[in-house]
Amino acid sequence: MKKYTLGNMAGMLDQLRQKVDVLNALDNDSTASGAYDLHDQLTTMYKTLENFDAVVKRAVAVVPSK
Numbered sequence: 001m002k003k004y005t006l007g008n009m010a011g012m013l014d015q016l017r018q019k020v021d022v023l024n025a026l027d028n029d030s031t032a033s034g035a036y037d038l039h040d041q042l043t044t045m046y047k048t049l050e051n052f053d054a055v056v057k058r059a060v061a062v063v064p065s066k
Contacts, residue, residue: 002063009056013049020045 020042027038 003060006056006060006063010053013053013056017049020049
């Protein structure tokens with residue numbers, strides 16, 4: 001059940017990463033008001049996602065199969 005839950009978390013991270021990618025594309029639209037105003041926050045979001053992804057992978061490796 002732990003590995004199943006961790007797998008779900010990994011899937012949720014992928015979905016969240018896709019949302020951040022969309023937000024990044026919107027922020028990079030120079031024709032829109034407020035273009036590039038989220039640059040620093042997006043950088044932090046990407047770094048945080050990478051760190052969370054890494055800890056989920058480590059957790060999967062620690063949990064025994066049976």
